[in-house]
Amino acid sequence: MFKSLSLKVIIFGFIFTFFSSFGQSFFLGLFNSSIRNELSISHGQFGSIYASATLLSSFLLIWVGKKIDDINISKFALFVILVLSFSSFFFSKISSISLLFIGIFLMRFSGQGMMSHTATTTISRYFTKSRGKALSTGWFGLSTAEFILPVLIVYLLAIYNWKHIWITISLIVIIFLPIASYFLVKNLNFESRETQEDENFSEDKIKDWKRIEVIKDFRFYIVCANMLAMPWIATGTFVYQSFILESKNWGPFIIAQSFMAYSILSVITLFLSGFLIDKFTSRKLLIYMNIPLLLAVIVIIYFDHPATAFIFLGLIGISNGFANVLGSSTWAEIYGVKYIGSIKALTTALMVFATAFGTALFGLLIDRGFSIEQIAIISAIYISISLILLFLIKNKLNPIKI
Numbered sequence: 001m002f003k004s005l006s007l008k009v010i011i012f013g014f015i016f017t018f019f020s021s022f023g024q025s026f027f028l029g030l031f032n033s034s035i036r037n038e039l040s041i042s043h044g045q046f047g048s049i050y051a052s053a054t055l056l057s058s059f060l061l062i063w064v065g066k067k068i069d070d071i072n073i074s075k076f077a078l079f080v081i082l083v084l085s086f087s088s089f090f091f092s093k094i095s096s097i098s099l100l101f102i103g104i105f106l107m108r109f110s111g112q113g114m115m116s117h118t119a120t121t122t123i124s125r126y127f128t129k130s131r132g133k134a135l136s137t138g139w140f141g142l143s144t145a146e147f148i149l150p151v152l153i154v155y156l157l158a159i160y161n162w163k164h165i166w167i168t169i170s171l172i173v174i175i176f177l178p179i180a181s182y183f184l185v186k187n188l189n190f191e192s193r194e195t196q197e198d199e200n201f202s203e204d205k206i207k208d209w210k211r212i213e214v215i216k217d218f219r220f221y222i223v224c225a226n227m228l229a230m231p232w233i234a235t236g237t238f239v240y241q242s243f244i245l246e247s248k249n250w251g252p253f254i255i256a257q258s259f260m261a262y263s264i265l266s267v268i269t270l271f272l273s274g275f276l277i278d279k280f281t282s283r284k285l286l287i288y289m290n291i292p293l294l295l296a297v298i299v300i301i302y303f304d305h306p307a308t309a310f311i312f313l314g315l316i317g318i319s320n321g322f323a324n325v326l327g328s329s330t331w332a333e334i335y336g337v338k339y340i341g342s343i344k345a346l347t348t349a350l351m352v353f354a355t356a357f358g359t360a361l362f363g364l365l366i367d368r369g370f371s372i373e374q375i376a377i378i379s380a381i382y383i384s385i386s387l388i389l390l391f392l393i394k395n396k397l398n399p400i401k402i
Contacts (some may be wrong), residue, residue, distance in 0.1 A: 005187070006134070009126050011117040013138025013186040015078075016119035019177060021145035022088060022169055023111015024261065025235040025355055028104070028306045033242050034162040035382055039097060043243060047363020050239060053101050054356035057109035058349040065345025066211075073122055077181045080118050084110040085174035092166035108352060112298030116142070117348045119281050120328040121341045122185070123159050129278070131329050136274025137323040140267060147263030150256040152398040208336030211343055222393055223330065224350060225386040229290050229321040231351045233297065233379045240362050247372045250306050262317035269321025282330040283397040287390055289326055293319035294383045297376040327351070334399050 021027050036046050068076050087106035094103045127134040145303055148291055156165055214220050237244065241255040241345075296315035299308060331343050365375050 006130075007190065009123060010137050012077075012181065013119040013123045014144075015177070015180050015184075016080075016115050016141065017139055018134055018141035018145045019084065019173060020111050020115035020119070021149060022084070022173075023107040023109075023113065023115065024142070024145075024238075025112070026146060026238040026251050027149060027153070027239055028107065029238040030150060030157070030256075031162050032239060034157065035094065035100065035148065036221075038095075039100060041097065042367065043240060044363040044367035045097075047239065047359045047366075049097065049101050050104055051139070051356040051360030051363070053104035054352055054359065057105050057113055058352035058356065060109055061113040061349040062345055063115065065114065065121075065348060066342045066402050068121050068345070068349075069339060070120065073118075073185050074181060076327070077118055077185060078178060079195070080110065080114045081173060081177040081181065082132070082314035084115060084177075085112070085170050088166050088173060090171035092161075092163040092170070108355075112291060112355070113348060117344060120348075121344045122188070123363055124328045124332045124344070126188070132277025132282070132325060132330060133271075133274035135325045135328050136270040136321075139270050139321075142324065143263050143266040143270060143321070146259055146266065148317050150259040151253075153376060154256045174387050205402050208338035208400050209334075209343070210339050211346055214335055214343055214346070219334070219393060219397060222386075222389045223286065223334075223397070224347070226286065226290055226390050227323065227327055227330075227347070228350060228354035229379075229383050229386055230316075230319055231354040232361070233293065233383075234320065234358075235355040236358040236362035236375070236379075237316070239359050240366065243366055244300075244372050248304050248306075248308070250309060254306050254309045255313070258313040261310040262313035264319070264369045265314045265317035266321040266324075269318045270325060273322050273325045277325060277329055282326050282333050283394075285322065286326055286330060286397070287394055289322040290319055290383050290387055292316070292322075292385070294380060297379045297383070301380070302372045319323035331381045334397060336399070366373045 032046060036042070054385075071079075083106070087103070087110045089101075091103040094100050097282065118244055119141075120135065123134050123138050124131060153165070209217075244250075245255060255336065273285065292315040296312050296319070299312050303311075327347070328344065331347060332340055335343055361378075362375060365378075
């Protein structure tokens with residue numbers, strides 16, 4: 001399906017999305033209890049620190065992420081790797097609230113932000129006719145991590161100190177990733193395109209929007225409202241998984257085990273969405289992205305049985321599978337690829353900002369006595385409003401042809 005250079009780009013994306021997991025909320029949330037116990041802080045305090053650090057990382061990402069349009073990808077990737085390795089090592093040294101803030105800031109910026117941004121921008125720019133399948137395959141790296149790491153980390157935390165785990169992560173990053181990146185993208189340049197390997201393929205020329213033009217387009221904000229539902233709701237769920245366990249009276253391993261359902265359905269949806277996008281376009285599929293997420297929060301409102309956790313996270317996984325691919329391919333379809341790094345830096349920063357919002361909102365509501373069911377109702381209202389707005393403009397999402 002993919003030729004030599006194309007396959008290398010996809011493997012590069014797979015590896016980088018896998019390693020982005022160390023800065024993702026589902027992973028950091030696994031250390032929530034250990035960190036709070038060591039620093040003697042509440043859910044709300046942890047959430048406020050997490051949110052403010054994440055917010056700061058999103059602002060920095062807007063500027064740094066833009067540089068991927070100006071710097072050779074292999075050099076840019078090496079920079080991101082070094083920052084991730086240092087961030088992981090720093091995280092192992094957290095011993096105070098101030099260091100926790102810096103540690104979360106570094107992990108959110110380097111892991112969730114820059115690693116995923118580097119992977120998706122590289123794939124989105126390189127691929128044209130197979131962009132959907134390529135992105136879905138690349139995002140399979142994160143789904144693999146979501147399947148393996150929760151149970152593995154819960155097991156390791158029962159044996160080792162959480163700080164030792166982070167030191168190991170830092171070493172793995174600095175040893176493995178530079179070698180992998182060198183062999184996979186050393187020959188990639190700004191003009192490398194999938195079409196250069198397929199002379200029979202031609203595509204319509206569309207206008208390449210600059211970032212300043214994008215932020216003046218009303219469609220951008222409505223699409224973003226839908227794109228950002230998944231990050232803030234899922235992040236709140238992942239970071240406060242211990243609160244959900246306590247609220248529902250589930251066993252300590254239920255959420256970790258349920259991540260397998262989340263991951264499996266994410267993977268299935270990833271591959272399905274890749275083929276559907278290449279056949280029907282992202283613009284037509286966008287309206288369906290958050291319907292499973294809406295069903296997930298409805299499930300958590302009305303049901304308490306432990307099996308509910310698998311249904312809840314499974315439905316989130318379906319939306320996540322769509323969101324991961326649509327979150328990259330939609331912008332390339334509507335606004336072109338020439339300035340995609342700059343645009344993706346903005347949208348990735350907004351995504352990171354949404355995770356900060358979700359963490360802060362969940363923490364605030366929890367500390368004020370809201371139940372998980374009440375929080376789910378608020379989430380359902382947001383999803384419904386954003387879906388209605390998207391439905392009203394779904395026929396206005398076509399790119400401008402030149």
